[in-house]
Each structure stands twice: as structure tokens, then as C-alpha cells.
Amino acid sequence: MDPANTPLGKMLLDEITPVVMVLSTPLVEEASLKNHLSFVQMLSPFCSFNNIDVPVRTASDQPYRLQKFKLRLFSASDIRQPNLEVAKEQLKHFISQAGDKDDMFSDPPQISNLLASSESEIQPSWFQFFNKELVRTVSFSEHEAFDHPVACLLVVSSKDEQPINRFIDLFNTDKLPSLLNDGAMDPKILKHYLLVHDNQDGSPEKAAKILTEMKSTFGSNECQLLCINSSHDGPVEPQDNPWAPYESDVSPSQCVGCFLNIDDSNEIKDLMQDLSSKHIIPYMEQKIRFLNQQVSATRKGFRNQIKNLWWRKGKEDAVDSPDGPMYTFSSIESQIRVLGDYAFMLRDYELALSNYRLISTDYKLDKAWKRYAGVQEMMGLTFFMLDQSRKEAEYCMENAFNTYLKIGSLSQQNATRCGLWWVEMLKTRDQYKEAAVVYFRLCSEEPLHSAVFLEQASYCYLLSKPPMLRKFGFHLVLSGDRYKKCDQIKHAIRTYRSSVSVFEGIMWGHIKDNVHFRIGQWYAILGMDDLAVKHMLEVLACSHQPKTTQELFLRDFLQIVQKTGKTFEVLKLQLPQVNISSLKVVFEDHRTYASPAAATVRESLWQSLEEDIIPPLSNVRTNWLDLQSNSKKYKESNVCVAGEAVKVDIEFKNPLQIPISISGVSLICELSLGSDDASSSTVELQNDDDFKNLITNRDMSSDNVSFTLSEVDVLLGGAETTVVKLTVTPKVEGLLQITGVRWKLSSSVVGFHNFESNHMKKKNAKGRRKSKHSCSDNLKFIVIKSLPKLEGFIDSVPEKVYAGDLQRLVLELRNQSEFAVKNLKMKVSHPRFLNIGNQKNLNSEFPACLERKTSSDPCCVGDSSSSLSQNVFLFPEDTLIQEGTPLLWPVWLWAAIPGDINLYITVYYEMADVSRGMRFRTLRMHYNLQVVPSLDLSFQISPSPSRLHEFLVRMDVVNKTSSESLQVHQLSSVGGQWEISLLQPVDTIFPSQSLMAGQSLSCFFMLKSCRKSLTSEDKISTLSPVLGSDVGLGPEDSNQPLFDVSSSPLADFHHYERLHQEMSHQGDPNAVDFILISRPLTSGDSERPHLFSHHACHCRQYFKRKPNIVASGWASDTIS
Secondary structure, eight states, X not given: OOGGGXXXXXXXXXXXXXXXXXXXXXXXXXXXXXXXXXXXXXXXGGSEESOXXXXXXXXXXXXXXXXXXXXXXXXXXXXXXXXXXXXXXXXXXXXXXXXXXXXXXSOOOOHHHHHTSOHHHHSOTHHHHHHHHHHHTTTTOTTOGGGSEEEEEEEEETTXXXXXHHHHHHXXXXXXXXXXXXXXXXXXXXXXXXXXXXXXXXXXXXXXXXHHHHHHHHOGGGEEEEEEOOOSSSSOOOTTOTTGGGGGGSOTTSOTTTTOOHHHHHHHHHHHHXXXXXXXXXXHHHHHHHHHHXXXXXTSSHHHHHHHHHHHTTGGGSOOBSSOSOOOTTSHHHHHHHHHHHHHHTTOHHXXXXXXXXXXHHHHHTTBHHHHHHHHHHHHHHHHHHTOOHHHHHHHHHHHHHHHHHHOGXXXXXXXXXXXXXXXXXXXXXOHHHHHHHHHHHOOSOHHHHHHHHHHHHHHXXXXXXXXXXXXXHHHHHHHHHHXXXXXXXXXXXXXHHHHHHHHXXXXXXXXXXXXXXXXXXXXXXXXXXXXXXXXXXXXXOTTSOXXXXXXXXXXXXXXXXXXXXXXXXXXXXXXXXXXXXXXXXXXXXXXXXXXXXXXXXXXXXHHHSTTTSOXXXXXXXXXXXXXXXXXXXXXXXXXXXXXXXEEEEEEEOOSSSOEEEEEEEEEEEEEOSSGGGGGGOOOOOSHHHHHHHHHXXXXXXXXXXXXXXXXXXXEOTTOEEEEEEXXXXXXXXXXXXXXXXXXXXXXXXXXXXXXXXXXXXXXXXXXXXXXXXXGGGGEEEEEOOOOOEXXXXXXXXXXXXXXEEEEEEEEEEEOSSSOEEEEEEEESOTTTEEEOOGGGSSSOTTGGGBOOSOOOTTSOOOOOTTTTOSEEEOOTTOOBOBTOOEEEEEEEEOOSSXXXXXXXXXXXXXXXGGGSOOEEEEEEEEEEEEEOOEEEEEEEEEOSXXXXXXXXXXXXXXXXXXXXXXXXXXXXXXXXXEEEESSXXXXXXXXXXXXXXXXXXXXXXXXXXXXXXXXXXXXXXXXXXXXXXXXXXXXXXXXXXXOTTSTTHHHHHHHHHHHHTTTSOOOTTOEEEEEEEEEOOXXXXXXXXXXXXXXXXEEEEOOSXXXXXXXXXXXXXXX
């Protein structure tokens, strides 16, 4: 690429160009001000030429043509070094105005979009103007000739008195720039005389006469006439106004250039082109030839070089000073510098470079460091424009930059200019990483300038190959901090917002939090509270921050919210965190639950338990499933009942180490009224915008009477997680959809969370729907009209019991509906542990109701319960449960074996009113028992050595409890063919009348067979509970009644225990069963009475080769 077409080349062609000093009279300025322009402003738009096509010869007579050329026009009063403090204030004002134009409400730029954009698209447009203004802060330096005026344009109005004398007086006044008066530059410069005539003051005849006089005085080639303000139609805004850039300096009601028509513009354009091509360029060419001859005669050649070095010998010991020795315009050093700068401005870069090299050594030997750095700077630029030796160019720029910095604060602005040109040089060669380093080195004690440089450095890192994203974000943050120190808050916000996308996807959580927190604070300072809250929300869930920082973030956030005086509604508020994967929904259709524990049981378990009591679907044609079979939407939705709550459990977690308070936690729901058409009006939430609209519409509507919501207040401690239980109770029929959850944080911010199907893996308590339906379908419910619902529980179920403990409990069923229920059935998962009693035993005293009422023949078989073979208990047919009248029914609990026991109970009932749409419902109950060991019981049976049909029975008992003392009450043999009796008195067997905790005991009994043989029918009969014989083991003088083991519930539990133990012991007609009944010792503060029964089934003798026969058996809790 041609260096002249690069950004740096264009900048050099714009900034290092000939300067024309303009001296004008007040009447000239008055005529120009009619157009709200100064005279220099009126001419300036016509000083740049893209195709001037002027032939030029180099000092060595090599011809070339200038195509692009520009003049810089300055009033004589402006040709001076700018006041640095004023320049800083102007730049500060400009930067503030640029910040006001930023869009503070737009979304932050995404890093992907930035990477796909060019440099001009990602950088603020005002950077270029800022850099140019910084370059111009070192204009009109004494040691740089390209800012010294090449020519002087003297301008007099045709209305001025004695215009010829005015021309002479203009250049001889004391108001000339110090560069001319102090001898820094040659005052003998090109002079051009211009007469300005205002056409509104009359015809130009007078002006023509004055022009003739001027030409006779100053020469015909150096004088021109310019007529302006030729518009005769009054003020008219010109089309394609060339003075449009100056409109910002006047009020909107004023028109810039309003009296200048197209003829005036063309005349001004011709004037400037003629001045450039016929006067200034030839003058500069002539001076280059003259200076080159002088330099060649005095400095070039071996002899002159030796003379120069000898003359400068000894200056190495001179004291360093920033400017070095003083050089007048007539010194050979100044003339060489003028020659180099003139050659540079006329594009003769080879001549310029040779002279810069020549003078560089002189300045270095003279220790004129500022001049030396300036020449090195120009050498680097010349190398660049020649597109030669990149290393040389960069070396010269770095050498100049470092030399400026060594001089100190007096040359800081020169170092800045050098650095900016150096940066552009590196960027042209795609050395963005190196350019960023130079920008960083430009950061000085001026924080505002440093902020701009750091921001430009960040974009260089972004444009590097490959992009250096972390450094990009880091330098943006550094820039934002400096902007904030200079009260440029809008710029600070802009840089911080640009860095947000950099820190989103990496693990630098602390930096990300700091960025959002600062942005939020700064938005609050500007009064933009909505945006402040938006960014503050990003740092609330900062679990990785220390506790003090978390307190700071939360306190400032709440202060900003409270200052606004309004409540903010935030979608997906991160405090607290909502664990969507923990979402669990519990609803009741034909399946109802007595407790939350019952709702957590697997649906497959309940289905297997209810197989025998729920009628087949083919027999239930009036079920709600058939009523809605024609609607696809109904098939994909769950069913709930009006007036019955749908329960939702969801986990809330406090990610902070400090406690937070949330209140008003409730569900967000929508209920569409209607029947078949309800499905078409279902709210389908495709995105967050739909969810926000739903919330807005619901809040704007009146009080919702179609459903009620529960509200929960929660105080979450540091890092605490809790499950919040919420409910929605529909009141009318329709289609209910649960869409999300809402809560209020510290009474200031309302948070919402949408239950999006693509972001959650939700557990459904029923598991009734298969995976073919989406998770969102499980949050949709068909609401049918209200139905009777049984509420039930078993009163006083113990959480912990001893093995063998037998208790009588009461099942209570209530119906809160006005409609009765009938045809009740009940099934228990473990009849070995829980048995349904007889209604007549409800009010009888326990355990007296189990005592043997009349003596019976121990050898006769008892009649067992006819319902033992049935798994389903049928309540009496006339049983109705109506509103306000509970049904009480006794149930027997027996702790068969130690361990954790889960009891599942289901109650089936039908609606007395068949018009309710659902024929039946079930009530599911679940209880958990912890059964701990009590008595360890074992038996050994051996034949009597003296009698054929008698056997000796040894019973070993060990009390396994930790503190309970038990009193053995009786031992019963089950089966009519056996009779058991004592071998010793009871007082001898149990001298202490109790078995203490940890105590063991052995005793012997006589077992006698009442029948010699058994028929096949008898063998079958022994498999069911039968009558047996009993032995009382209580004190002989106590006369305590014995318990009837042949009646319910002891016989029933023994039946199930015998069935269970038969799995490991094949049926044997000669086997015998034992039941040991014991009671705890009576205490003074006894609670409910307890009775313990231990069952040993299938005890038998083992025949061996030896004549002795040994039989053994184990109690129910120790069966092996």
C-alpha cells in the first residue's frame, strides 16, 4: 500500500504542510463575519487539493509532479505555541461532549461482534480528533520548521482608507508572531497581497482601481482581488455547504456562509489554487535549491565534515540542557532543518532524509536533545513515507520517544506526538500488539489522556493476531478507572460495559463482579437507576467473594433500589438461587395422599398394591379418562380437582455467607376457563418475553378468583438450602398451567423464575406420564369439578418400637365434602405387621380384650379368621362416610422383626353421587417404623428317654434391649396335636419374676403329642392357625389370665408369620409352633399398655443315626 494512503500518511499530509500567515484588517473580518465566519475560516475549506498537478524539480533537477497538496492558514495571532492548560481544558470539554453522545441504554457489545468488525467500527470516532488535537499542542515550536510560516497573506478591504499604506503597516506592526520577532525563523518570507471587496457595499469599480495601484506598488504577480458576499437574495443556506464544520460554533438560528454564493466559492477556490501552484510551491522549490547549495558548500564533502567535527570537539563535556545551545535562523543547523522540512513538505523524501541525518549528528554532539529528538522523529516518518527500512523507521521513532522522555515534563507533549505517530506506523504494518505497548508508555501524569490511551491500547490488543482478549478487557478496566478519576463517568461506563463480554465466559469471577458493581454504582450516580439495578443484579450471587464484599454488594444494591422508591421486578433473580432440577409436583386426581411422605413413594409400588382393589378400566366407562378421551390436550395434561391444592416443592439456596430474607414466595399460574376450547387458549411460553407479558397481564388484572396461591416467608442463613413448599388451589373448572415462581427479596426486589422445559429435569411425584411428554406438560392440569375426598390417618403410630410389640391403633377416616362415599376397601402392604381389627374391639380395653374368655380344650383345633386368606379388607356394605361424621376402625400393629419398616396402606372408596364425573378415588398412607431388638428366643426339642410320645423342650431367652425389663407371661404351643407343660415350678424358673436388660435365661418344658398319626387332611389343617395349649409363666399366686392365641389378632399375626417362615422351612406335620407372650414391668408413669409376642414356627426334631433326637427352632426375630 502507498504510505500516503495509510492513516499515518494522510495524517502527515494533513499536519506537515506549508503554513500561511494571514494578516487582515478589521474591515475584512467585518465583511467575513456577515457569514458568521472569520476570514481564515472562509478560506480554509479551499486549501486542500487532491489533484493540483504542479510540476516540481528536486535539488538534483529530477522532475516530478505534486498531486495532493494542502495549505494551513493561520491568523497571525494564532501562530504561537498553544497554552497547555487551555488545550487540556478544551480536550476535557470535547471528551465530555463525546461522552454525552454515547448510548447508555444499548446492550454492551458482544466480543464475537467486535472480533468481526474493523478498527473504524469498534473504536469511538472521536479518537482520531483527540489524537490530532494532542499533536497540535506542540505546534509552532522553534526547532521545527514545518510549522513556521512559508508565506504571508496580507488582506485589506476596499473600504479601508489608504489601502496601500494599510498593506505596508500590516507587516510592520508589533503584532507579528514571536517566531519572527525572536529570530527563530527568517522574516523574509513570501508576501502576497489580497484586496477584499464586499459586493453588498457597491460595485467593484473602486476595488479595481485600488488593485491597479497595488500592482504598481507591490508587483503585478503578487496582488489579487477577491469579491465576496455576492448573494443578492438575502441570507440563503448554500447547498453542499463547505463551511458546515463551523456550524457547531454558532447558534442554530444562524446560517454559516449565507451571503456567499457559488460564484464566491469558485473565486475563493481559484484564489487558493493560484496562490499554491504559482506562488508558494515555486517559492519553496526555489528556497530548497538555495539552501541545498549553501549546505553543500559548508557541510557536505569530506573536508567540511572533518572541519565540523573538529569545531564541535570538546562539547561532550558541556552541561546537558533540554534545548541545548541557541540556534538563530541564519545558523547552518537551522538552515539544514528548514531544508529538510521544506523537502518533506514537497514530497522530496530522499533529500529530506539526507539533511535530517546530517543535522542529527550535530544536535547530538551539541547535546541539543530536544532538537535531536525532533530530527530523529522526522527521520522515522521519512523512512515510513519512503516505505524503506522498517527497522530503521521504528528505531528512529523509539529513539526520539525515549529522548523526549529523558528531557522531562517540558517535552512530554512532544513525546506524546511522537508516540501517536509511532503507533500509527505500527498499526499500518499490523503490529497491533507493539502499538498497544506504545500506547501504554504514553500514559503520563495526566489521567484523562492516559484513560484515552489505555482504551486505544485495548482495541489494539483486540485487533492483534490472534486477539488478546484478556488484555483487551484488562486495559478497558484500567481506562475506565482513570475516566472515573477525571469525573468522566459516562466514558467509564462505556469502557467497563465493553469489557463485560470478555469476562463472561472465563473463571475471573472477581473481575467480573467488580466490573458489574462499578457500572451499577456509576449508573446510580447518573440517576439511571434501572440500569444500575440491572448490573447490580449480576453480582448478588457472588458466592466466591469474601463475606465483607458480599455485604457491600448487597447493601449498595438495596440502597439503590430503595432510593428509587419503587419495586423492581427481575426475571431470573439470582438471589436466592432456584434449583429447577429439584422441582417436584404433587397433585391429586383419583389418587390422594394422606401425608407428604405418601406422595414421595414410587408410583409403581402403589400400582402394584392397588391392583386388587381398583376395577379394570374396561369396567369403568364413566371415568373421567373416558369423558375427556376426545381431547388430545386433555390426554397430555394431568388432572386435578377444583378446591384441592396442587403442591410444588422447589429448592431455594442462599449462595452468600450472609443471611437473606425472602418473603411472599408463591407460584405464577394461569387458569383458562372453559371446556374443550380451553386447550386452545393455553398460555404457551416460548421465551422470557412471553413470561414477562404473562406476569404483567396478571398483575394488571383484578383479583384472581379462579385460584388461590399460598405465600411463604423464608429467612435463609449463610449458604443455607431449603425446600419451599408452595400450593395453588383452583376454584373453578378449566385448564391450569403453572409457569413459574416469584418472591420478594428484602421487601425491595421481586424475583421471577420461569419453569422452562428446556432448562429443567423435573421430578413428578406420580410418574404417571411417560417421557414422551415434555416436562412443561407436567405443569398443565385439567381442573374438574369438586369431588369428595377422604382424609385419613392412624392415630399415634410410634416411630420406634421393640420387636414383638403388639399395639392397638385406630384408623380415622374423614370426609369434608357434602357428598358421601361408599364401598370402602382397604389393603395393607405388610399384613405381617399391620392387621385390620374388628369394629367391636374399638372401645374395649387393651390388652384385656385379648384374654381367654372361656376355657377350651387345648387339643381341639380353633377356627381361624375367615379373612386371612384375603389380601383386601372389605368394610361393611352399609358403611357410608358423610361430612362431619368420621369413621373409626381398630387396626393392630405388631413389630415382627427388627429393622426399618415401611408400611403402605391404600383405601379405595366410591362416590355416592355418580354425577361427579369420577367414580372412585384412593387414599394412600405411608408410615415408617424403626423396630429394635427385644427378646432373642430359641428352642431345642429332644425325645424323652423314658416315654415314647413325649419330648423335652429347652427354651433360651435373651433380653436384647438396652434398658427395658420384661416379664414373661405365658408360653403357648400352637396345634391341636401338642400339649405343653411345666417341668418345674414357675418360681424356680423365674425367681426374679422378670428378665432384666441383657439377662439370659434357659428353662425346660414337657411336650406331649396328643395324636399318634395324622391323616392327609390333618396335615393340611396344621398349616393354618389352630388351637394349642398354654403355660402361664407368671407368679403362681398372681392368677393372671392367659391370652387367647387362637383368636385375632394373635392368631392372624401367627398365620402370616408361619407363612413367612415356611419359605425357609418346608411343611412338616410333626413340627410345632410356639408363641411366647411377655409384658414390660409396670412403671409408675406407664403410658399405653404394651404386649409382646414372639413366634417360633416349624420347630421340629431332627432324626440322626444316633438314638438321640434333637429338634430346634428359632423365634421370629432370630429365625435363620
